[in-house]
Amino acid sequence: MTEQEFSLPQSATRPVGDTELASLVSQAKLATLGMLLAGVAHEINTPLGAINSNHDVLRRAMSKLQDILADEVVDEDELEEVRRIVRALDAILRVNDIAVERMATLVGSLRSFGRLDRAPIDWADLHEGIDSTLAILGHETRAVTVERRFGVLPPVRCHPDQLNQVWMNLILNAAQAMPDGGALTIETEHHDDRVRLVFGDEGCGIPAAAQAQIFEGGFTTKQRRIGMGLGLLISRRIVEHHRGIIAVESEPGSGSRFTVTLPVSGP
């Protein structure tokens, strides 16, 4: 991409009222909330299932050990049984480590995604926002291989929760364009007073005629979902509110690349 394409247009920003934007963002949040909750519930279910099983194994192991120790003498067979129990305990400790860490990361990501503890406008690490968005979308992006090609980004002044909404829309779209798997590549770079984030997928692509419409709202190819066709419109509004631009390049059959360019100094 050339330096010219990387620069921001001076007057492309369409004025979007804060109230209007906030209302669109909350609409989109509501529309995706149910899906997100189902996904997060599924993501928590896995480590929970492992810990639940391990807790039961602990109880059984304890009871076996108590039985063995109830005898005055511990014979060779019982000693072998103790070794077997210790091996099982060792394995469940390792699993619990992984499971607890997974749940802690998920909860941390939810907190970070919702920005419950931060000012609405803040100097934020965009990578953190992308990572927490990816974490809570783990269920939706399961079939997809995510490749992070993160550069070094400075803190960017922004509404972090709004930008997270943009990352969520772009990541979800990419995942839904590749139901049978493929690579989602997220590239970030910093150039002077701007940052650029590129979300590239290997999905079905967008026909040239549709590329102009997708940011206008009401455009969707997805069925049976409430609130569809708003994701990219909202994303565009949010990006423009941050005095940035969002653009797409796509070749039907070989995937799409969404590029978001933002000024570091924010809205």
Added chain:
Amino acid sequence: MEDKGQGLVFVVDDEEMVALAIQSFLQLDTDYGVRTFTSPAAALEVVELERPGVIIADFMMPGMDGITFLRHCRDVDPFGTRILLTGYAGKENAIRAINEAGLYYYLEKPWSNDHLKLVVRNGMERSALFNELDTRIAALEDANQELEDLRRRLIAAFL
């Protein structure tokens, strides 16, 4: 009689923690051998050689879903017992699993270890019985063939 692998369980889940939790439990509480796989393709490579009596597979796995995996397992070893262990696969997929992969049991996560043990034990017995039946039928066919040969020779000798 070939009984290799009759006490062997394969656990296939892309989430290693699930596979390891089940392995720990079965190793503590049963005498079955347990092998875990996080990739269905890797499990398929050895399924023919090791002929596990019971295969437990997750449904949603990258690369190959659990039903497709179990269907391949059935092609390789029709007598093995196939169990789907899943968070939520939906009714359509449950039906698909039964019809396409000859599913023996559909277990939901989170699972109860007691229930899992019961299902695995019954599944293991079922596979052993199928294998035994197959061996007996083969022996019966051999005996039949022998008898037939004998009859022919007798007839040939006396005619």
